[in-house]
Amino acid sequence: MDRRKFVAATGLAGATGLLSACGNRNGPQVECGNQTTSETFKWKMVTSWPRDFPGLGTGANRLAESINQLSNGRLQIKVYGGNELVPAFEVFDAVKQRTAEMGHSATYYWKGKAPAAQFFAGIPFGMSAQELHGWIYYGGGLELWREVYAPHGIVPFLAGSSGPQMGGWFNREINSVADLKGLKMRIPGLGGEILRRAGGTPTNIPGAELFTALQTGTIDATEWVGPYNDLAFGLFRAAKYYYYPGWHEPGTGLECIINQQAWNTLPEDLQAIVRVACQAAVTDTLSDFTYNNGVALKKLLDEHAVDLRRFPDEVLNHLGEISDNLVREMASEDDLMGRIYASFQAYSDIVRPWSAISDRTLLNLRADPLIR
């Protein structure tokens, strides 16, 4: 991506004219109090995560803190957990209406409002986190994402990654396609639609309510994120089986969304700070998830004797076929969705052979027979 082009497209180049006036001893002294660089912005960031929730909530906190530090306090962001200022799944509308200037969430929650956005969190059986980032930053993904959100007056940034997610916690064993029939499972986005087409009953409920829903039998199964978050929720106490791999979210991107009018008020250097802090947050959150998923998986296996299972190939193949059909259907819905799908597929065809001879081959060199 050409960053200068991006700044020009979304920024206020003219606002920076005063930036250096204060440092100029020959300039009018009155500029000092009014200079653009010393103006302080106080913004709200609403999130879809429980406050301080590991990886997701804390990732949003660190992003806000980072922007504060980089701007030397000129852009101060107060973070709200899900349901504190607005409900967890109203982050998009809150930013659109400027109830909050900024939001931290995942695009698949907005399938009813901006269905094309789902691609930017990744799709079932799709790209790994690393591959997805290649598309977003270098393959034209971010430009398409901006096009999807523009009619809503929202500017999107990739601002995190949970990495690959797990297949979920189950109180019913899945040994065949037939076992998916009637399965009441919390699974949002495309994964949920695929389950519906396979005969299940997908629901989406906020993370904070999952444990009770699973324990009381309101749902038979739930996916959430991975060991790190699942351990924190104690989901292993409410379910018999833990399935892997998570076919539906191979490398989920998180988003930071900003109200376009609020964005336009920022001087160019603060815009650059937000943009780069979001990009740093991608490495930060993915590192957090990678490290802590490892730590939590070990605890789940060693201390809580969690029963790891594997979806049979028959089930994965069935879900994979439904997924391919679903995504192709989406692509035919409108021009923009068609262009996103075409871009996504063209990149996917290019990156998969590379991943196959690099990361996949390297990971397969390892002798971890227990899990292989």
Add this chain to the structure above:
Amino acid sequence: MDRRKFVAATGLAGATGLLSACGNRNGPQVECGNQTTSETFKWKMVTSWPRDFPGLGTGANRLAESINQLSNGRLQIKVYGGNELVPAFEVFDAVKQRTAEMGHSATYYWKGKAPAAQFFAGIPFGMSAQELHGWIYYGGGLELWREVYAPHGIVPFLAGSSGPQMGGWFNREINSVADLKGLKMRIPGLGGEILRRAGGTPTNIPGAELFTALQTGTIDATEWVGPYNDLAFGLFRAAKYYYYPGWHEPGTGLECIINQQAWNTLPEDLQAIVRVACQAAVTDTLSDFTYNNGVALKKLLDEHAVDLRRFPDEVLNHLGEISDNLVREMASEDDLMGRIYASFQAYSDIVRPWSAISDRTLLNLRADPLIR
């Protein structure tokens, strides 16, 4: 990593006292011209890469440009290609001696000066890029790295990743361990030492000289980076075979190093800008490499009919054993190296099962039979 602790350990907290004086209308007007925030720093960044070289040189350029933008021109960095201001492999000494305030390179080039640093670029048969970043940012890696460079008066940051690297270009076929005997190959760092122990003759020459060395028979083989960079050098024209995977560099971290005294002169917000811009550069460069390695691999196969080969298992197992022994030997050399190895291994034991049930399983779900 606790960022506040890091800033406190390496920063100059006292220098920020004046930061907000200019914006305060009641403060003395004279502060405006002298405020810490308007002081401009002009730094040199020396690199080990040919100027503007894809991914490596351009990654360094983008990092410098990003710091310039975020700081609104208060920290201006001029980038020098390898051999422009100092030779490509004297970046470490140049930063140590403050010939340049900043350098962009890879730790394994300094095996003669700071051998323990090699771990932070990753080790043969070791962690993927994503796993390595987890260790550096969350597993204590960065703190150990700072300890390695502190006696040299250098502050390190992870500032990029090439992702997994390829096994190299060969004019001799490798069908057995015996074929490694006498092999003259450009391969730096630990990979080179492993080849030496396997009977080969490793050399390290700068990238710009590789094509000629391979074409004239000065060397039998060379690794460089991956399709993206190898295509740019035209290495396919000088060699018969292209081997994969690159056992020796499974996810190479790049570094930004800063002279400690120069670092100490920066106000706290500029230090934060450097730190976060470096972290963003990790996402940026890995995305660049992932996207463009895919594009270049397709060209190498479709347009240049490159002959891809695979090292036999016998060869990989042999190199793997030598590697394990070498790394254990290194660990016994001194206390710090021992602690780094212990940290690296402990994390590796934790993260590998996680990668196995997540990324590895997901990548193996894909049906790319040609390459699998």
